[in-house]
Amino acid sequence: MSRFPRVYAESTIARMNKKLALPQETMSLLYDYFEAFANLYQLLPLKDAYKIISRQNKGLITLDEFIAFSEIARHEDHFYYILAKDELYLNAPKEKPIGREIVHSCLVDIDYEDYYNMADHQAGKPLKILPKQELLKYKEEMYIADTTYVRAMTNFLRTRLKMSEDEINYTISDFILIITCDDKPFDAVSKMLDRKNILMTKSQLEDFIKLFTDLSNNTRMPQNRGFTPLELSANRGGQKVINSISFGPNITAAFKSGEADIEEYRKGILMSELPEKFKMDMLRQLSQIEGKNTTPKKVGRNDPCPCGSGKKYKKCCGKYIDTQMLMPPIILTLNMNEEEVLKRNMSIFNKLGYEIEEFGGNEYKVTGIPAGFPKLDYRQMLTDLIDGLMQEGRMTDMDILTEKVASMSCKAAIKGNNKISYEEAKELMEELMKADNPYNCPHGRPTLIVMSKYDIEKKFKRIV
Numbered sequence: 001m002s003r004f005p006r007v008y009a010e011s012t013i014a015r016m017n018k019k020l021a022l023p024q025e026t027m028s029l030l031y032d033y034f035e036a037f038a039n040l041y042q043l044l045p046l047k048d049a050y051k052i053i054s055r056q057n058k059g060l061i062t063l064d065e066f067i068a069f070s071e072i073a074r075h076e077d078h079f080y081y082i083l084a085k086d087e088l089y090l091n092a093p094k095e096k097p098i099g100r101e102i103v104h105s106c107l108v109d110i111d112y113e114d115y116y117n118m119a120d121h122q123a124g125k126p127l128k129i130l131p132k133q134e135l136l137k138y139k140e141e142m143y144i145a146d147t148t149y150v151r152a153m154t155n156f157l158r159t160r161l162k163m164s165e166d167e168i169n170y171t172i173s174d175f176i177l178i179i180t181c182d183d184k185p186f187d188a189v190s191k192m193l194d195r196k197n198i199l200m201t202k203s204q205l206e207d208f209i210k211l212f213t214d215l216s217n218n219t220r221m222p223q224n225r226g227f228t229p230l231e232l233s234a235n236r237g238g239q240k241v242i243n244s245i246s247f248g249p250n251i252t253a254a255f256k257s258g259e260a261d262i263e264e265y266r267k268g269i270l271m272s273e274l275p276e277k278f279k280m281d282m283l284r285q286l287s288q289i290e291g292k293n294t295t296p297k298k299v300g301r302n303d304p305c306p307c308g309s310g311k312k313y314k315k316c317c318g319k320y321i322d323t324q325m326l327m328p329p330i331i332l333t334l335n336m337n338e339e340e341v342l343k344r345n346m347s348i349f350n351k352l353g354y355e356i357e358e359f360g361g362n363e364y365k366v367t368g369i370p371a372g373f374p375k376l377d378y379r380q381m382l383t384d385l386i387d388g389l390m391q392e393g394r395m396t397d398m399d400i401l402t403e404k405v406a407s408m409s410c411k412a413a414i415k416g417n418n419k420i421s422y423e424e425a426k427e428l429m430e431e432l433m434k435a436d437n438p439y440n441c442p443h444g445r446p447t448l449i450v451m452s453k454y455d456i457e458k459k460f461k462r463i464v
Contacts, residue, residue: 004108005082008075016072026060030069034102035139038080040130042104042222043118046070046082048127049102056132067097079105079141088112104222121223128226142173149215156211160204175212179219186212262286330366330379331359334386339364341390348389354382 008016017027033053037044050066061069074082084100086092088108107115129135137143144150150172157163157171174192182188189212193200200208217229224232334342339362342349349356355368366382420428432447441447451459 004087005074007077013072013076016068020065020068020072022061022065022069027069029057030061030066031073032136032139034073034078034080036136037102038078038104039141039143040135040138040220040222040226041102041127042107043115043122044102046100046102047098050098052129052135055129056135063098070100071097074100081105081108083108088115118222122225125225125227125232128220128224128231130226142176144172144176145220147218149211149218153211153215156207160207161198161200175215176219179216180221180223185216256289262289330382332364332366332379332382334362334364336362337390338386341386345389349385352385 022030030053033049037049037052046066050063053060053066070082081103082100083103084092084095084097086094088103103115107118134145137145153175154168154172157168158165163171175189178185178188178192220226220228342356342364346356353368353370354366356364356366359365369382
């Protein structure tokens, strides 16, 4: 492999600049662009760089002038290099100057392995071109975009972990560095927090995981050519986003010493709204800490609850349904019998995901409803539930709960003649196959039927 391009003396650079004869303002703007490209993308072909600059600054520079400028920058001392393929790969053919690439020094200063990995990561991905004003902000080293997710994490560090402003700035910078540079950001951030001896309560840990996940999935990454993971996922239909975490040694030690209650953490994980992957990873680690090196399986509704209560999962941590808030709320006017039933069975409605409070007189305000259902007549559904509870007789709370969830599921189901897209149908089938019992609806009616090739051919009269 060839060595890096030689840094020219100042007098030589001055002669090259004089020959190019670009206005100083133009030169400064080009340097700003190259620095921004190096920080945002870490690896960017010159032809793409020229395309961006030309699109955002019409008539600023010709292709020949751009190539001449890149030749000057190539032989100056910057935190980036301008390298050709034959300088990066053995036996690569020589290419024209426009075929070179802007390469951040972090990819090649030790060896070229990081460069090869970055090239592999970027291969086949589209290029995210930011508006000029936003793009040029990345000329600053470790520029952090002021996003909703950065502000949310900053607020968490300030209010929940009581960090000083200096600590917050350093910590956020560390987070962004980990997200953009580490293949396993959750493992890395866990170790970082551990080194700083930052212990969190169950509630703090749950909130931190959500915030760090959001931050990770909404940070612009050089691996994604400037796209955030979620942007790329939307563009490419499912690019992998961040979804794993591990406990550091200090947190593990706190569990073993009894300083942190492992059973409380386990129950909190099960009851949380975290993705299933998070839950399984964290439960697996808790089992290992206890010396139970078993891989936790997805908990079935009739399995013993992993929280250790001795109850079935469906009667313990699995009984809770998420709530989505309503704005504006639903106002219900109830008669005396309906009001009595509502008050007597308020725990049932809470378990179903409803949030209901008195509003004065015989009126009640519904501020939350079960999450995950499509748009329905929520008022009518709630009225039907109240009517149903008036007729349930001696059924237990959990029996009533199960029956009402089944009824709500059927009401929310896609009806005959309802048209859905191929993507919606595919997603629906994938979700169905994740169920403990994908073969029947909550009421026991079949959701799948099996037909042999013979039956299909007979239906289409291919055979008699």
